[in-house]
Amino acid sequence: MADLERMYIDGEWMLADGGATFDVKNPADGSIVAKVVNGAGPDIQRAVGAAHAAFREWSVLAPKDRGSILLRIQELMQERRDELARLVTLENGKPFEEAKKEVQFALGYFGWFAEEARRMSGEWIPSPQPGKRYWVLRQPIGPVAAVTPWNFPATMVTRKIAPALAAGCTVVLKPASATPLTALAIARITEVAGLPKGVFNVLTTNRSRLVGAELLTHPLIRKIGFTGSTDVGKGIMEAAAKQVTRLSFELGGNAPFIVFDDADFKAALEGAVAMKFLRVGGQSCICANRIYIQRGIAAEFIPAFVDAVGKLKVAPGFEPGAQIGPLINEETRAKVHSLVEDAVKHGAKLVAGGRYLTDDKYAKGFFYSPAVLTGVTDDMAVAQEEIFGPAAPLLIFDSEEEVIRRANATKFGLAAYFYTRDLARLVRVSEQLEYGLVGANDATGYTHEIPFGGFKESGLGREGGREGIAEYTEVKSVVVNLG
Ligand code: NAP
Ligand code: MG
DSSP: OOOEEOEEETTEEEOOTTOOEEEEEOTTTOOEEEEEEOOOHHHHHHHHHHHHHHHHHHHHSOHHHHHHHHHHHHHHHHHTHHHHHHHHHHHHOOOHHHHHHHHHHHHHHHHHHHHHHTTOOOEEEOOSSTTEEEEEEEEEOOOEEEEOOSSSTTHHHHHHHHHHHHHTOOEEEEOOTTOHHHHHHHHHHHHHTTOOTTSEEEOOOSOHHHIIIIITTOTTOOEEEEESOHHHHHHHHHHHGGGTOEEEEEOOOOEEEEEOTTSOHHHHHHHHHHHHHSSGGGOSTTSEEEEEEEHHHHHHHHHHHHHHHHTOOBOOTTSTTOOBOOOSSHHHHHHHHHHHHHHHHTTOEEEEOOSEEOSGGGTTSOEEOOEEEESOOTTSHHHHSOOOSSEEEEEEEOOHHHHHHHHHOSSOOSEEEEEOSOHHHHHHHHHHOOOSEEEESOOSOOOTTSOBOOSGGGEESOBSTTHHHHTTEEEEEEEEEOO
8 A cells, every 4th residue: 555645735734625635656667656635626725825824924034034944945855865866756757866966956946046035135216306216126926826747846846936935925836746746745844944834835636627727716826837838838827817817937848959060079969869868858848859950960960869869778767877767657658659650651760769668677667769760851740849758850951040940930939959169150049049048059958047938938937047036026116205
């Protein structure tokens, strides 16, 4: 019998109203990792009520004091890093070594925003009239509803709650139903760190329609922070229109990865393999989705890429040396495979992988052999859609102007990468890519210090950086009449 995990509301570990539960499964072997309580309507009301009640006291605490608690959370996450990483691998499937890196990165958001909380200063603006003064201040926006996906069970949570708590907001988090265990473990840490009750609540549920109807549109919720698919985001935006709830969205992507003839060959090759395959096996919103190779280098680059992909180790996450774990579920694996098959049907060539792995240790999990497709064209579904898995479409281009046009021809705008040794080109291309994150000779993604978010249908607002905390504040202008 698997453990029963309770949710955390108003400082208490609770069962769900009605007593329902759902299973969290290990995607590597289908085993049940835990049973988790399945929150219902009354639980949502209770969680929002708790966040509302806790808001006043938390919001007026000195930012430095809020920061001290966040630093303590960071410290405890550091102490329990491997324990948290173990949960990440169990519920998400990613290799344990990668999970450790995720948790290490995730905890850093508490440090960054603990410090930023102290810099939420306002302005004193000169008035054109004598006898008046203008005073502009930032105030925490109020109780926040945060909804997160399964691909980074730790980072997606801390990237939202650290800035919200630092700003003085309270939070009701609804983690992905595939990966609630890491979120609950983080809640336990916030409890030990002394975060007052009601400030951070974790509502576990797989009833996402109910979450849309009762949590996200609750009149006491002042802000929604959502990370997930563009389609779900659009539905939330429509629902939020009724009360003009503030929104921050981190949505889907379709990242171009461009290799110019004059690139540092080895760096571009390693970057492309890493950004395509080594972030949750391609299940990341910033993963390379279309790899554009300039014609002059293609004959050399493509075989080297295929060779490198052939050496990647697909294995259950706890197996030493594992580089690519299982996909999260069968639906995701089937979608990746159908995109590969569709490309082949339309004239692309499958030159590596691209099949279900089903023998022995793979038998009960959602494993897929890393695929490489050549002869891909922009109109194929594999280039148009977010693949979200271990398949690499390779495309050829001739000129800089052409590749920029093709790279930008998508409704998405989250991340883009390119490799060149020409400094003037590096500046030109960086400026012309319509993406929120551009890796110029770099494929390591974002950090705590920089704002991260998408152009176009990839999102609204920014997480991380100075901007990350501003998202959880309202700006107030006070007009002072000295009489
Ligand atoms: P998803 O289906 O949109 O789910 C994300 C979260 O929303 C989950 O907690 C989910 O709950 C919940 N949800 C689903 N339907 C809902 C509804 N109608 N109302 C309210 N909440 C709802 O996304 P996913 O499939 O888990 O994740 C993959 C997507 O996330 C990709 O498109 C990826 O690009 C995007 N993503 C973006 C970023 C970024 O930073 N831009 C980062 C990571 C992922 P359940 O778990 O119960 O379904
Ligand atoms: Mg989904």
